[in-house]
Amino acid sequence: MFAGNLTLTVGEFRMASGDFAFDSDGVTALFGRSGSGKSTLLRAMAGLDRQTRGQLRFHDETWQDGRHALPAEQRDIGMVFQHAALLAHRTVRGNLDFAARRAPADRGAAIDRDQIIERTGLGPLLDRAVGKLSGGERQRIAIARALIGKPRVLMMDEPLAALDWRAKAELLDLFETVIRDFGIPTVIITHAPAEVERLADRVVFMSEGRVERVETLKEALGRVDSPLFTEEGPVASLDGHVEHVDGDPHRLRFVTTPQTGTGQPVTFQLGADGSTTEHGPRRLRVRADDVALARKRLDNISMQNQLPARIERIDTSAPGRRAVFLTLEDGQRLVSEVTDRAVADMGLDAGQAVIALVKSAALAR
Amino acid sequence: MTLFGIPLDTHPIWLTLQVAAVTTILLLLIGVPIAWGLSRMRSRWRVVFEALVSLPLVLPPTVLGFYLIIAMNPNGPLTEFLGRFGFDGQLTFNFAGLVIGSVLFSLPFMVQPMMSAFQGLSEEVLDAARLMRAGFLDRFFTVILPLSRQGLLVGSVLTFAHTVGEFGVVLMVGGNIEGQTRMVSIAIFDHVESFEYAQAHLLSAVMVIFSFATLVGVYLINRRFSARLG
Numbered sequence: 001m002f003a004g005n006l007t008l009t010v011g012e013f014r015m016a017s018g019d020f021a022f023d024s025d026g027v028t029a030l031f032g033r034s035g036s037g038k039s040t041l042l043r044a045m046a047g048l049d050r051q052t053r054g055q056l057r058f059h060d061e062t063w064q065d066g067r068h069a070l071p072a073e074q075r076d077i078g079m080v081f082q083h084a085a086l087l088a089h090r091t092v093r094g095n096l097d098f099a100a101r102r103a104p105a106d107r108g109a110a111i112d113r114d115q116i117i118e119r120t121g122l123g124p125l126l127d128r129a130v131g132k133l134s135g136g137e138r139q140r141i142a143i144a145r146a147l148i149g150k151p152r153v154l155m156m157d158e159p160l161a162a163l164d165w166r167a168k169a170e171l172l173d174l175f176e177t178v179i180r181d182f183g184i185p186t187v188i189i190t191h192a193p194a195e196v197e198r199l200a201d202r203v204v205f206m207s208e209g210r211v212e213r214v215e216t217l218k219e220a221l222g223r224v225d226s227p228l229f230t231e232e233g234p235v236a237s238l239d240g241h242v243e244h245v246d247g248d249p250h251r252l253r254f255v256t257t258p259q260t261g262t263g264q265p266v267t268f269q270l271g272a273d274g275s276t277t278e279h280g281p282r283r284l285r286v287r288a289d290d291v292a293l294a295r296k297r298l299d300n301i302s303m304q305n306q307l308p309a310r311i312e313r314i315d316t317s318a319p320g321r322r323a324v325f326l327t328l329e330d331g332q333r334l335v336s337e338v339t340d341r342a343v344a345d346m347g348l349d350a351g352q353a354v355i356a357l358v359k360s361a362a363l364a365r
Numbered sequence: 366m367t368l369f370g371i372p373l374d375t376h377p378i379w380l381t382l383q384v385a386a387v388t389t390i391l392l393l394l395i396g397v398p399i400a401w402g403l404s405r406m407r408s409r410w411r412v413v414f415e416a417l418v419s420l421p422l423v424l425p426p427t428v429l430g431f432y433l434i435i436a437m438n439p440n441g442p443l444t445e446f447l448g449r450f451g452f453d454g455q456l457t458f459n460f461a462g463l464v465i466g467s468v469l470f471s472l473p474f475m476v477q478p479m480m481s482a483f484q485g486l487s488e489e490v491l492d493a494a495r496l497m498r499a500g501f502l503d504r505f506f507t508v509i510l511p512l513s514r515q516g517l518l519v520g521s522v523l524t525f526a527h528t529v530g531e532f533g534v535v536l537m538v539g540g541n542i543e544g545q546t547r548m549v550s551i552a553i554f555d556h557v558e559s560f561e562y563a564q565a566h567l568l569s570a571v572m573v574i575f576s577f578a579t580l581v582g583v584y585l586i587n588r589r590f591s592a593r594l595g
């Protein structure tokens with residue numbers, strides 16, 4: 001649990017968070033436009049700036065009270081900066097050792113150094129100098145180094161922003177699995193909605209230097225005016241896992257995780273995606289544009305994913321457009337964007353049973 | 366000792382090297398913290414302190430030497446102040462005087478390279494080290510100094526070389542006592558005064574070679590570091 005109210009002025013910019021409180025377990029995304037104060041808030045929470053004022057509590061510990069602040073080096077935070085911030089005078093191994101030597105000996109046997117090195121794929125790089133490594137490699141060192149320090153909280157400041165798309169995709173995979181497997185509470189800054197949808201359990205929305213609101217991802221994706229929705233319109237994010245169909249490496253399906261006791265898993269057929277070999281929990285990202293609605297199942301149609309759903313509510317998403325929020329059999333939400341005219345012609349209304357036709361579904365990237 | 370048939374008094378050479386070595390070590394201890402403090406200073410008074418530190422670069426050495434003699438003569442304020450703590454020695458015309466004068470005179474040669482090294486450090490890297498639980502002294506010796514080693518090398522070499530080449534301050538504060546405070550630069554002056562051109566040539570040649578080698582060394586260090594970082 002993080003709770004507090006922090007202010008920090010850096011140059012001309014003043015961050016005054018206002019009161020905020022959110023659970024620290026799982027992944028919390030700090031989301032907002034450039035200049036909304038995300039990085040400043042994170043620095044204030046980490047205790048990196050002496051000018052920070054206000055209150056901050058982490059569970060029952062006081063991290064900031066007025067001028068008095070717990071020194072950053074005593075907060076047990078593992079940080080990943082946008083540009084990795086590696087120690088240039090040390091090798092990869094030297095960077096990891098730096099963190100290991102200062103990690104509390106009595107904590108977290110769960111995080112094993114060798115395991116972290118293996119997961120981050122750093123084994124072959126250990127004796128290299130860090131200067132000539134690629135951006136993706138540098139960020140892998142940064143995350144490994146943060147984890148080896150046995151932090152109680154992982155903080156990441158736009159860790160993917162400086163990477164090319166391929167490195168970004170790889171790192172996102174790594175973050176997702178590592179955060180989940182090591183179970184470290186994480187606060188991550190991003191301005192990419194797709195990254196929020198992929199990683200976050202809750203979203204802290206920031207604007208003009210203050211915390212606007214804190215919502216679960218489900219809440220944040222459940223309103224048409226969500227800042228997470230870009231020009232591509234509303235999006236749904238479904239929890240589940242990937243498996244191969246009949247052991248065929250070219251046929252994949254996504255099986256959702258029921259959210260309620262009586263819910264049934266829902267299966268999406270996926271297009272072949274050679275890049276996905278990981279079978280652990282994943283998230284599926286479905287754009288409202290790609291979901292059509294029908295009264296009953298259709299034959300002779302190319303859409304393979306036809307899912308029974310119930311209409312939760314219908315909102316206006318844009319002039320002439322309606323966002324139809326649907327509940328699937330597993331209790332998770334899908335959203336479909338249709339025209340006013342379609343809603344009127346079909347007589348759609350909340351509570352009705354429909355079939356959601358999903359044109360294409362992509363693993364969240 | 367004779368070299369090329371010319372009599373050579375080696376004492377000034379050894380004395381010069383000793384003074385330069387002690388000065389360099391003292392300036393590492395004094396100058397590095399001053400450079401760190403200045404590089405982190407946000408106050409507008411910073412320019413005043415920076416100017417103070419750089420003063421020896423522009424002052425005639427005789428001015429600095431004059432004030433030092435005023436402060437450090439047996440009845441001077443500094444000697445009296447130290448006397449209250451039981452000090453009954455002398456600060457001028459001996460080794461201590463040479464070193465004190467040299468330390469002040471060479472201060473900017475240590476502080477300026479170190480300041481620019483410290484200012485070039487990445488804040489994020491220092492923050493990362495903090496969050497890995499490295500307290501200030503830990504950070505200073507395991508992150509800040511190793512990443513500033515180019516500044517340390519350049520500062521030390523320049524300090525050493527500058528002390529070796531000093532004349533005015535050491536003459537005024539150290540005097541010119543043969544076998545005690547006569548350093549190389551003063552020895553050359555003496556030889557010229559007494560028309561011993563052969564000895565003056567020999568010592569001068571030693572100084573030219575030494576200074577040239579030092580500067581080549583500094584430029585090599587700079588090149589190696591920028592190549593590695595680039």
